[in-house]
Amino acid sequence: MQKIKFYGDPVPLEMHKVRIVQKLNLIPIEERVKAVTDAGNNTFLLQNKDVFIDMLTDSGVNAMSDRQLSAMMVADDSYAGSATHTKLESKIQEYFGKTYFLPAHQGRACEHLLAKVFVKPGDIMITNYHFTTTKAHVLLAGGTVKELYYPDALDPESDNPFKGNMPPDRLREAIAEYGRDRIAFVRMESGTNLIGGQPFSLGNLKEIYQICQEHGLPLVQDMSLLADNLYFIKEREPAYKDAEICDIARELSDNTDIIYFSARKLGHARGGGLCTSDRDYYLKLRDLVPIYEGFLTYGGMSVREIEAIAVGLEETMDYEMINQGPEFIAFMVGELNKRGVPVVNPAGGLGCHLDAMRFVDHVPQSEYPAGALGSALMIAGSIRGMERGTLSEERNPDGSEHYSNMELLRLALPRRVFTLSQIKYAIDRVTWLYENRHLVGGLKFLEEPKMLRFFVGRLAPVSDWQEKLVAKFKEDFGDSL
Numbered sequence: 001m002q003k004i005k006f007y008g009d010p011v012p013l014e015m016h017k018v019r020i021v022q023k024l025n026l027i028p029i030e031e032r033v034k035a036v037t038d039a040g041n042n043t044f045l046l047q048n049k050d051v052f053i054d055m056l057t058d059s060g061v062n063a064m065s066d067r068q069l070s071a072m073m074v075a076d077d078s079y080a081g082s083a084t085h086t087k088l089e090s091k092i093q094e095y096f097g098k099t100y101f102l103p104a105h106q107g108r109a110c111e112h113l114l115a116k117v118f119v120k121p122g123d124i125m126i127t128n129y130h131f132t133t134t135k136a137h138v139l140l141a142g143g144t145v146k147e148l149y150y151p152d153a154l155d156p157e158s159d160n161p162f163k164g165n166m167p168p169d170r171l172r173e174a175i176a177e178y179g180r181d182r183i184a185f186v187r188m189e190s191g192t193n194l195i196g197g198q199p200f201s202l203g204n205l206k207e208i209y210q211i212c213q214e215h216g217l218p219l220v221q222d223m224s225l226l227a228d229n230l231y232f233i234k235e236r237e238p239a240y241k242d243a244e245i246c247d248i249a250r251e252l253s254d255n256t257d258i259i260y261f262s263a264r265k266l267g268h269a270r271g272g273g274l275c276t277s278d279r280d281y282y283l284k285l286r287d288l289v290p291i292y293e294g295f296l297t298y299g300g301m302s303v304r305e306i307e308a309i310a311v312g313l314e315e316t317m318d319y320e321m322i323n324q325g326p327e328f329i330a331f332m333v334g335e336l337n338k339r340g341v342p343v344v345n346p347a348g349g350l351g352c353h354l355d356a357m358r359f360v361d362h363v364p365q366s367e368y369p370a371g372a373l374g375s376a377l378m379i380a381g382s383i384r385g386m387e388r389g390t391l392s393e394e395r396n397p398d399g400s401e402h403y404s405n406m407e408l409l410r411l412a413l414p415r416r417v418f419t420l421s422q423i424k425y426a427i428d429r430v431t432w433l434y435e436n437r438h439l440v441g442g443l444k445f446l447e448e449p450k451m452l453r454f455f456v457g458r459l460a461p462v463s464d465w466q467e468k469l470v471a472k473f474k475e476d477f478g479d480s481l
C-alpha cells in the first residue's frame with residue numbers, strides 16, 4: 001500500500017465514503033446530568049438518544065460495507081447443511097488454515113465452551129492479560145487466572161510497541177511452579193483490550209507457542225481484536241513490514257492451537273466462533289455447541305450475520321480497511337498528548353484510553369476514578385466512554401475491593417463510524433475537562449451486582465461535584481450545547 005503524503009499537516013485519510021447515516025442528538029448539559037443520574041452513573045445504562053458521541057465500545061457497532069450488506073440478502077437459512085455456513089467455514093480455512101470451525105453466538109460464548117472443556121476446579125489459565133468475560137468464565141468453572149506481562153505493559157507512558165507480549169521466561173517459570181497438569185491452557189489476546197488495545201508481536205507469539213508445544217499445553221488465541229494486531233505487526237515489527245496482511249494472519253494462526261473470536265469486533269458483524277485443526281479439541285468443543293449455542297451450522301447466529309462475517313473477514317485482510325481505526329486513534333492520542341492530557345501511549349487499537357489515575361489523581365481508587373471520569377465526560381460533552389478500571393474488576397472472595405492495575409476511561413472508536421470533526425469535538429471537550437479536572441469527584445455504589453458489576457451496577461456521586469461541573473461549563477460556554 002502506498003503511503004499518502006501531504007503538502008501541509010498530515011491527517012488520517014479514510015479510504016471509503018459514507019453512504020448511510022444516522023441522525024445524532026446533542027442535548028443541553030442539564031439534560032445530560034439528568035441522563036447520567038437516571039443511568040446510575042453507569043455509561044452502560046444510558047439511553048442512546050441522550051448520547052452524542054458513543055464511544056462505549058466497538059462491539060457490534062462498526063460500520064458495515066456495501067459488500068457485507070448485499071451478502072446478507074442472499075443468506076441460506078437452511079437449518080442443516082446451510083451454504084452460508086460452508087461459505088464462512090471455507091473463508092476460515094482460507095485465511096487461518098484451520099480444519100474445523102464451530103459457530104457461537106458471540107465471543108463470551110466461545111469462552112464459556114473453552115472453560116467447560118479445559119478448566120477443572122483448581123486449574124490455572126495463563127494469559128498475557130485477562131478480559132472481563134474470559135476471567136468470569138474461568139472463575140465460574142472453578143479456575144483462576146494468572147497474567148504474565150512485562151512490567152511496562154501497565155505503564156501508560158512507556159513507548160513499548162508490543163505491550164501485549166508475554167515474557168517467555170515467566171511462562172517457563174509458571175509451568176515449573178504449577179506443573180503442566182494444573183494449567184488449563186495458555187491464552188494470548190490480540191489487541192489486548194484492557195491494557196489499552198495493545199498488540200503482541202508475532203516473534204513473541206512464536207516463542208510462547210514453542211514453549212506450549214514443548215509442554216503439550218494448548219495455546220488459545222483470542223482474535224477478537226485481530227485487525228488492530230495485524231496492523232501493528234505490519235507497522236511496528238520490522239520483519240513483517242513488507243508482508244501481506246493475509247500472510248501475517250496465517251502465521252498468527254499457524255502458531256496457535258485454538259482460535260476464538262467475537263465477530264462483533266472481528267469481521268464487523270455480530271456473532272463468534274472457534275477454529276482448530278486438532279480433532280480431539282474439536283470433538284470436545286463440538287459436543288457443547290448444540291447444547292448451549294444452536295446447531296453446528298449457525299451456533300446462535302443469524303445466517304445473515306454469518307454472510308456478513310465471511311465478507312468482513314475478507315475485508316480484514318485489506319490494509320486500507322484495518323488502518324482506519326488505529327490511525328484515527330493515533331490522531332486523537334497525539335492531539336491529547338500535545339495538550340498534556342494523560343492517555344495511554346503508544347496509541348493502541350480499539351480506542352483512545354484516558355489514564356484516570358493521572359487525570360483525576362485526587363480521586364482515590366475506592367471511589368472509582370475511571371467511572372467518575374466517565375460521568376464527567378458525559379456531562380461535559382455527551383461523550384459516552386467505558387470504565388476499564390476497578391469497577392470492571394470482581395471483588396476478592398473476602399468481599400474486599402480488588403483495585404485494578406490501571407484506571408482507564410476507554411473512548412472506543414467504532415471503525416469507519418466517526419468523522420475527524422467529531423473526533424476533534426471529543427478532543428476539545430476532553431481538554432476542557434482536563435483543565436477543570438479538580439472539579440471531578442468520586443462515585444459510590446447504590447446497587448452492586450455480584451458478578452460483572454460494571455454492566456448493570458448503579459452509582460451516585462460522593463458529593464455535589466456534578467452540579468459544580470455544570471456551573472463551570474455554563475461559565476465557560478454560556479448556553480452552548
Ligand code: F0G
Binds near residue numbers: 058222261262264
Ligand atoms: N475478547 C475480547 C478481547 C473482547 O474485547 C470481547 C468483548 C470478548 C472477548 C467477548 O466478546 O462481547 O462478543 O461476547 N469486548 C467488548 C468490549 C464487550 O466492549 O470491549 P463478546
